Amino acid sequence: MLNPHLWPDTARLEAGQLWVGGVALPALAEAYATPLYIIDEVTLRGAMRAYRHALARHYPAPSRVHYASKALLNIAVAQVAQQEGLGLDLVSAAELLVARRAGVDMTSIHLHGNAKSDAELHRALDWGVGAVVVDNLDELERLIALSAGHPQPQPVLLRVAPDIAAHTHAHIATGAADAKFGFPLAALPVAIERILAAPGLHLRGLHAHIGSQIFELGQLAATVQVLVAALAQIRAQYGVTLEELSPGGGLGVPYTDAMPATDIDGYAQALAAATQQACAAHNFPLPLLTVEPGRSIIARAGVALYRVVARKFAADGRLLYLHVDGGMADNIRPALYAARYTALLANRADAPPTAPVSVAGRYCESGDILLRDAPLPAAQLGDVLAVAGAGAYTLSMASTYNMSPRPALLLLNAGQVQVIQRRETEEDLLARDLPLAATETPQSR
Numbered sequence: 092m093l094n095p096h097l098w099p100d101t102a103r104l105e106a107g108q109l110w111v112g113g114v115a116l117p118a119l120a121e122a123y124a125t126p127l128y129i130i131d132e133v134t135l136r137g138a139m140r141a142y143r144h145a146l147a148r149h150y151p152a153p154s155r156v157h158y159a160s161k162a163l164l165n166i167a168v169a170q171v172a173q174q175e176g177l178g179l180d181l182v183s184a185a186e187l188l189v190a191r192r193a194g195v196d197m198t199s200i201h202l203h204g205n206a207k208s209d210a211e212l213h214r215a216l217d218w219g220v221g222a223v224v225v226d227n228l229d230e231l232e233r234l235i236a237l238s239a240g241h242p243q244p245q246p247v248l249l250r251v252a253p254d255i256a257a258h259t260h261a262h263i264a265t266g267a268a269d270a271k272f273g274f275p276l277a278a279l280p281v282a283i284e285r286i287l288a289a290p291g292l293h294l295r296g297l298h299a300h301i302g303s304q305i306f307e308l309g310q311l312a313a314t315v316q317v318l319v320a321a322l323a324q325i326r327a328q329y330g331v332t333l334e335e336l337s338p339g340g341g342l343g344v345p346y347t348d349a350m351p352a353t354d355i356d357g358y359a360q361a362l363a364a365a366t367q368q369a370c371a372a373h374n375f376p377l378p379l380l381t382v383e384p385g386r387s388i389i390a391r392a393g394v395a396l397y398r399v400v401a402r403k404f405a406a407d408g409r410l411l412y413l414h415v416d417g418g419m420a421d422n423i424r425p426a427l428y429a430a431r432y433t434a435l436l437a438n439r440a441d442a443p444p445t446a447p448v449s450v451a452g453r454y455c456e457s458g459d460i461l462l463r464d465a466p467l468p469a470a471q472l473g474d475v476l477a478v479a480g481a482g483a484y485t486l487s488m489a490s491t492y493n494m495s496p497r498p499a500l501l502l503l504n505a506g507q508v509q510v511i512q513r514r515e516t517e518e519d520l521l522a523r524d525l526p527l528a529a530t531e532t533p534q535s536r
């Protein structure tokens with residue numbers, strides 16, 4: 092009954108209750124309050140290993156997997172990634188700090204971003220990140236200046252806009268020539284000449300990322316072909332053989348029964364084959380192949396739990412909406428991308444679905460609808476709604492809209508529960524507020 096492509100590996104139903112990681116989720120909702128997010132450690136580690144093993148199996152030269160932390164980052168998740176032999180793709184000073192506090196090896200980090208600040212570039216240089224992925228010429232000029240006095244040359248990759256329009260939601264397609272990210276192919280020579288002349292920088296390779304939630308492996312293979320052709324061109328023009336090729340992340344995951352399954356092995360095979368073919372065609376040595384999956388590593392490991400707190404009925408008695416105690420502040424994806432999800436009642440998972448019902452979040456927006464026309468049993472007040480595939484781009488994009496504390500995050504494994512991020516408190520929310528200075532009010536003058 093549970094679709095294994097949507098729910099964590101350890102998910103099972105027992106006497107109508109949803110269990111994950113050896114723990115009954117309704118009891119967790121009671122003990123830790125809702126909304127609540129859980130991560131199944133077995134599923135998370137399994138996906139990380141699947142990527143590493145699949146690349147090692149299909150690609151005959153060195154490869155690396157960097158977890159794209161924007162999908163979900165905290166100290167514990169960074170530690171798991173490090174333990175599993177993954178590097179990290181990071182995009183901000185505070186993400187670098189999380190990695191540092193987690194004890195992550197800085198040389199396994201790539202710093203991305205189209206608008207990096209000087210402070211972020213400084214931190215990357217001072218802490219010795221594995222590579223800065225340079226997005227544009229303005230950033231490059233600042234990096235050249237900042238790196239000038241550094242003892243070791245800073246490795247850099249150049250982000251290329253490969254002019255490939257990925258078939259995904261427009262908001263998350265990033266590979267078109269006019270997308271905001273990266274150098275158009277024709278603009279690469281200027282950047283390369285600047286880097287080759289900069290003593291503080293070492294040009295190590297090329298990067299592209301065409302978007303997220305992509306199922307067409309052909310588009311990812313095409314990205315590799317563009318990058319290898321550019322590597323060959325650089326060798327011909329400048330006599331340098333760059334050693335790293337990073338075609339980004341982006342492998343899609345299913346959120347509903349109707350969507351295709353995630354195929355990590357097929358993805359690795361397609362990328363490895365495309366790289367080998369392109370390198371053979373250009374007589375180019377196989378580079379280090381670095382991939383950056385985010386969603387396909389953590390989405391399915393995560394489940395979100397909400398409590399049904401109220402309902403809306405039509406005049407004829409039809410149930411129209413279940414109102415739950417979370418919504419767009421902890422998961423903006425339905426409102427932002429019309430994303431669909433799959434859910435069940437974690438405390439009555441064996442009750443047959445009745446008429447489709449929508450699940451409304453608690454925030455002051457009509458667009459705050461977590462699920463539209465979901466096949467759920469007629470819910471009672473107090474029921475616990477479990478949403479599958481909730482690990483990626485939910486908590487990492489969470490807000491405190493309507494002054495709502497962000498949910499706690501638990502790591503579950505073999506019946507053990509670890510709080511890896513506590514629930515935000517009201518005091519946390521108010522901690523930045525400062526009252527008006529005690530002066531006369533303008534009216535009283």
Ligand SMILES: Cc1ncc(COP(=O)(O)O)c(C=O)c1O
Nearest residue numbers: 159300303340341383384385386
């Ligand atoms: C540069 C870069 N790498 C990797 C990723 C990870 O993408 P995904 O979570 O779809 O694997 C992203 C996000 O789309 C990204 O911007």
Ligand SMILES: N[C@@H](CCCC[NH3+])C(=O)O
Nearest residue numbers: 161263303304424483484
């Ligand atoms: N936030 C997007 C993915 C963006 C990927 C970041 N480059 C989503 O939830 O689908």
